[in-house]
Amino acid sequence: MSIYYASNKEDITKKALQELFLSVEWESGKYPMSLYKRLKDLIRLLQLGMEISSSV
Numbered sequence: 001m002s003i004y005y006a007s008n009k010e011d012i013t014k015k016a017l018q019e020l021f022l023s024v025e026w027e028s029g030k031y032p033m034s035l036y037k038r039l040k041d042l043i044r045l046l047q048l049g050m051e052i053s054s055s056v
Contacts, residue, residue, distance in 0.1 A: 012039065 014032040017039060021029030028035055
């Protein structure tokens with residue numbers, strides 16, 4: 001498995017995310033759809049936080 005850095009975190013695939021989590025033997029790697037959804041939610045929250053902090 002190869003791991004690479006993508007400048008846009010939104011480009012990560014479900015398969016790559018699953019491989020990453022399984023490579024460190026994390027149980028959550030067995031649930032790629034859930035991992036992917038949570039990552040997308042986290043990205044949205046971080047973007048919202050950055051927008052809020054820049055407007056203050």
